[in-house]
Amino acid sequence: RPPESARVPSGVRFDEDERAFFFSEGGDVISTPLATNPLALRSVTYSAWVKVPTEPKNLAWLLCQSPDYGWSRALTLNDYRLGHVSIATSRYWDSGLGKVPVGEWCHVVGVWCCDAECNVYLNGVRGEGTTANNGKSADSGETLFIGGRSPKDTAHNAAICVSDVAVWGRALSEAEVQVLYRCGRPSSPGFSSD
16 A cells, blocks of 8 residues: 555556555556655665566556656666666666566565666666766655656556555665565565465
8 A cells, every 4th residue: 555645646546456556558647755865865775566468558657756857766677778777866867677578476676876877677687787877956845656747647657556555765786686586576466475
């Protein structure tokens, strides 16, 4: 379930069977007030479990800092300009991870560090590293969007299921990301933390 401060519009539904939020292509997004720009957090990690029912027909951004200060911090699933599963950095680059698998739950993580290497992971596997120089502004109303780039964005919001979103105010290590993946999706039926 979302935190108390999150706004879940009626266009986003909670799927009891999947135990996840379902977002429609070009539809609404969940928003929560959270500043993740480099002035607020020099390092940050976004993490989510995602399932795409069919191959996305658009760029499929998953988590995104807003307002968008020009390629702000975002975790993507199908943006060919970034290597498909990737992070936005301020320029085109190739994460080397390729497209997100269709029809299965996947763990996607983006790690941004000011003045250090940034990384993206798919199911515990680290893609190519890069540097980032993006999202550098501050807005008292900054929001984190879940399920797309902004409400009703037909170019970036895909039909996806999302669960277990987490944000850390630091860069997780590769070992920590792999532990999160190996533990499995916490909201899945039969999950045990043992």
